[in-house]
Amino acid sequence: MDNHPLHEKAMACAKEYKRMESALVGVLMEIEANRVFEKMGYSSLFRYCTDALCLSESQSYALIVVARKRKKSLS
Numbered sequence: 001m002d003n004h005p006l007h008e009k010a011m012a013c014a015k016e017y018k019r020m021e022s023a024l025v026g027v028l029m030e031i032e033a034n035r036v037f038e039k040m041g042y043s044s045l046f047r048y049c050t051d052a053l054c055l056s057e058s059q060s061y062a063l064i065v066v067a068r069k070r071k072k073s074l075s
Contacts, residue, residue, distance in 0.1 A: 021063075024063060025063055025066050025067045025070060026067075026070075028045065028049070028063055028064065028067045029067045029070060029071055031045065031048065032045050032064075032067065032068075032071075033071075036048075037052075040052065045064055046060050046061070046064060049063065049064065
């Protein structure tokens with residue numbers, strides 16, 4: 001089966017998406033550790049993700065769960 005140019009483009013986008021998602025998880029870990037969301041007037045990391053970052057509730061929840069699990073695994 002020949003690779004279609006759009007398939008190649010989709011593969012590149014997916015790779016970049018995974019890289020950026022991982023970077024965002026890392027930043028969220030730092031934001032939570034330093035309570036940056038509170039300093040910016042948000043009551044929780046979840047509110048920060050949904051309101052400041054304009055992520056959906058499901059995206060926010062998933063990213064926060066992953067960030068907290070990553071933090072536990074590094075401890």
